[in-house]
Amino acid sequence: MSTFTDTSLTRVAIFASGAGSNARKIIEYFQGHPQIIIALVVCNKPGAGVLNIAADFSIPVLTIEKERFFRGDAYLPDLQKAGIGFIVLAGFLWKIPSALITAYSGHMLNIHPALLPKYGGKGMYGNFVHEAVIAAGEKESGITIHLVDGEYDHGGTLFQATCEVVPDDTPATLARRIHELEHLHFAPVIEKTILSLPGVNR
Numbered sequence: 001m002s003t004f005t006d007t008s009l010t011r012v013a014i015f016a017s018g019a020g021s022n023a024r025k026i027i028e029y030f031q032g033h034p035q036i037i038i039a040l041v042v043c044n045k046p047g048a049g050v051l052n053i054a055a056d057f058s059i060p061v062l063t064i065e066k067e068r069f070f071r072g073d074a075y076l077p078d079l080q081k082a083g084i085g086f087i088v089l090a091g092f093l094w095k096i097p098s099a100l101i102t103a104y105s106g107h108m109l110n111i112h113p114a115l116l117p118k119y120g121g122k123g124m125y126g127n128f129v130h131e132a133v134i135a136a137g138e139k140e141s142g143i144t145i146h147l148v149d150g151e152y153d154h155g156g157t158l159f160q161a162t163c164e165v166v167p168d169d170t171p172a173t174l175a176r177r178i179h180e181l182e183h184l185h186f187a188p189v190i191e192k193t194i195l196s197l198p199g200v201n202r
């Protein structure tokens with residue numbers, strides 16, 4: 001894709017459909033960054049918290065709908081027009097169509113709130129993940145940041161960090177601990193990944 005050859009600035013799209021706390025941390029981290037700019041927020045859910053965050057930082061939003069995403073052009077022309085060279089999935093629940101997987105191969109990351117390959121796959125999101133971890137009596141959980149391929153929560157793992165699961169944890173208390181890890185690590189891993197791509201100036 002031609003945008004990958006622009007060595008001066010990588011334009012990043014954040015795909016998110018939830019509260020957007022990770023999106024906020026990422027946007028804050030890259031404010032004023034000399035090589036990486038958060039150029040677009042892509043969202044499929046009207047009213048999602050992430051839309052307010054995008055507005056707070058004056059970041060353009062692309063609102064997407066199912067039919068065109070899955071059975072049309074997957075919004076690839078819009079992403080190309082916006083010069084997007086890298087995609088970050090931060091709480092985005094739809095499966096990524098193959099047109100985007102192919103166009104952004106090696107240029108798309110996801111964060112998952114557990115230690116993959118355990119507790120991943122279709123339906124494993126949000127509190128369902130933490131409920132499963134607690135029900136299995138795990139002593140440890142954590143986060144996984146991985147490249148995106150054609151399967152849910154699959155693709156090469158780039159980073160994991162762990163935290164304890166304590167005896168009286170609920171999904172909510174564990175989720176808080178996991179969010180702290182996500183907020184600490186996601187943006188620096190994105191930065192490191194982008195800066196190590198071929199053709200990006202370091």
Ligand code: GRF
Pocket residue numbers: 016018019020021022023090091092111112113126179182
């Ligand atoms: C995060 O826990 C992330 O791991 C998962 O979705 C959640 C998004 O949370 N993929 P937020 O919207 O960033 O607060």
